[in-house]
Amino acid sequence: MKIYIVTLTESEREELNGITRKGKHKSQKVLNALILLNCDEGNFQQTRSKNEDIARILQISMRKIDRVKKTFVKNGLEVTLNGTRGQREYKRVADGDFEAHLIALSCSEPPAGFARWSLRLLADKVVELQYVEKISHETIRRVLKKTKLSLGASRGG
Numbered sequence: 001m002k003i004y005i006v007t008l009t010e011s012e013r014e015e016l017n018g019i020t021r022k023g024k025h026k027s028q029k030v031l032n033a034l035i036l037l038n039c040d041e042g043n044f045q046q047t048r049s050k051n052e053d054i055a056r057i058l059q060i061s062m063r064k065i066d067r068v069k070k071t072f073v074k075n076g077l078e079v080t081l082n083g084t085r086g087q088r089e090y091k092r093v094a095d096g097d098f099e100a101h102l103i104a105l106s107c108s109e110p111p112a113g114f115a116r117w118s119l120r121l122l123a124d125k126v127v128e129l130q131y132v133e134k135i136s137h138e139t140i141r142r143v144l145k146k147t148k149l150s151l152g153a154s155r156g157g
Contacts, residue, residue: 006042007040008036029082101129102126119138
């Protein structure tokens with residue numbers, strides 16, 4: 001039973017043939033073009049290939065062929081060849097004001113009982129001082145690295 005049936009128009013076939021025959025393209029784009037050309041069940045296809053034959057010749061899995069066909073049927077040719085951009089947006093925690101506070105804190109005296117600031121101590125302290133709501137020690141490390149401020153620089157004397 002075929003779930004996703006690929007039918008290409010003549011112009012789509014010409015575009016895919018152009019991608020596979022000339023120019024500089026990413027390997028996955030060429031591979032996806034070859035899969036679509038060989039899976040085509042439209043009126044402009046002269047010879048039909050089985051998925052097993054395509055997988056053997058291109059040395060790819062059957063699952064890859066199914067994914068390409070599904071993407072083409074659901075999203076179209078452009079998305080199948082070029083993929084999609086990530087939709088997730090990242091909110092920056094460390095702005096310039098926070099960085100200034102962090103640097104000032106890291107240059108100050110460490111808490112009682114500690115020889116120097118650790119990344120986790122700094123993370124806990126900036127949350128305690130309400131500079132930010134929450135932050136990881138890894139973010140503290142990245143900010144300090146970006147400013148070339150090392151916590152271990154004063155160790156050797």
